[in-house]
Amino acid sequence: MRRIPQTPRPAWRERCDEVGFSFYDLESEGGRPYWNETAAYAFTLPEIELLESATKELFDRCMDAVEHIVRQGRFDEFGIPGRYHELVRASWDDDDPTVYGRFDLAYDGGSGVKLLEFNADTPTSLVESAAAQWQWLDDLKAAGQLPAGTDQFNGLHELLIEQWEHVRQARWGLAPGALLHLASLHDSGDGALIVEDFDTVAYMAETVKAAGFEPKLVFMEDLRWDVDxxxxxxxxxxxxxxxxxxxxxxxxxxxxxxGFLTVSRGTTQWVEPAWKLLLSNKQLLVVLWELFPDHPNLLPAFTTPDALAGRSYVSKPRLGREGANVTVFGADGAVEASATGAYGDEGFVHQERAAFADLPGKTAVIGSWIVGETPAGIDMRETSGPITGDLAEFVPHYIEETS
Structure with missing residues (x-):
């Protein structure tokens, strides 16, 4: 894996707009745009095959972990209130369908691929991963900046359509034209549209439409329970x-x-399903290490830091997002980096610090997508520090041609 400087496309903003990606100018580190095509990450084909294999292996082990948690009734460890235990259990036992998820991976540049967390319920960076970076690749090949045969690990668009079609036909038994609502939060209380969420859902609606559904975009604020x-x-x-x-x-x-979620189980089908509560919680990291100690794609993780004494480790809130409230500790126990935020009341997990590829001044986290049960592609987010937070930049990638 190499980080290679690139010349941005002259009208890259307009090009991003054309694929429905409009939040490219969100502020990142140093006030730079979130979308960064002044560089690209180049992978060899064996590296991509390694990431693909690790993603499939991690997904399979996560499925094992959910089965174990449900059978053993370990819902309390995940902070799930008692009245929802049966909802999660029924969702798993009835095999409620999943469409997608994103693993955050650390890659050391050699053979080491380690799970940092699983964004299993509401992963973002979808439109930039599936559409924007693929368009970027096509444009650079057309301009002669990359060889014509250059590829990218990115089957997201096609696989999403296939998976939605599978859900519609095989799982829900619905005819073409069936209505599917797609919902996101409109705002955080200030009245301003959350553009990132809206663009993501709008892109998903395109894949839903191609799969034979009739999509209807709505906001979560507009959903209500009808008593009658x-x-x-x-x-x-x-x-x-x-x-x-x-x-x-x-x-x-x-x-x-x-409280109406349990009552509505027979009338409303949700994607992602309720059993994803067990995968979108970082307590999963503890259970995975317990079930599969010394697994080559896992890092030691515990509910207390005692077992990590003498090693550098990271404390993460169980339900944290975008690096909020994460603290990095050195082997001597001293704080090396920390981030503020609104999480932590739900408790923390403590995970051994991962090794990353040696990229001067950059920490690169690989987002590896799973669609259904199939590895579907990767995205790259980079920061100058050890915590990948909301100021991380998205950088496209490609697979280097081999002679």
Missing amino acids: SQRFLDGDDVPVKQIFKLYPWEWMITEQFG
Whole structure:
């Protein structure tokens, strides 16, 4: 894996707009744009095959972990209230379908690929991964900046369509034209549209449409429970029978309408499903290490830091996002880096610090996508420090041609 300087496309903003990616100018480190095509990450084909294999292996072990947690009834460890235990259990036992997820991986530049966390419920960076970086690759090849045969580990678009079609036909038994709601949060209380979430859901709607659904974009704020019909309705009073939501389960079960989630199980089908509560929680890292100690793709992780004495480790809130409230400790126990945020009341897990590739001044985290059960591609986010937070930059990647 190499980080190679690149010349940005003259009209890169306009090109990003054309694929529905409009939040490229979100502020990142140093005030730079979030989308960074002044560089690219180049991988060899064996490296891509290594990442693909590790992603499939990690997904399989995560499925083993969910089965174990459900059978052993270990829901309390994940902070799931008792009234939702049966909802999660039924969702798993009924094999409620999943569409996608994103593993965050550390790669040391050799053979070491380690799981940092699994963004299993509401992963973002979808539109920039699936559409924007693929367009970037095509443009650079057309301009002669990359060889014509250069490829990218990116089957996200096609695999999403295939998976949604599988869900519609094989899992839900729905005819073409069936309505699918797609929901995101409109704002965080200030009235301003959360553009990143909206663009992500709008892109997902494109894949849903191609899979034979009739998509309807709505906002989470507009969903309501109708007492008379005993079901969820949208803002137009249309019943919500199937819905994709870019909104975390851990928020849903703490909100006022959360109690209706159990009642609505027979009338509303959610993607991602309720069993993803067990995978989007960093307590998963502890269970994985317990079940598969010394696994080559796992880092030691515990509920207390005692077992990591004498080693550098990272403390992460179980439900944290974008690096918030993460603390990095040195082998001597001293704090080497930390981030503020609104998480932590739910408790922490403590994970041995990962080794990353030696990239001067950069820490690069690989986001490895899974669609259904298939590794689907990667994205790259980089920072100048050890914590990948909300100021990380997205950098495209490609696979180097071999002679």
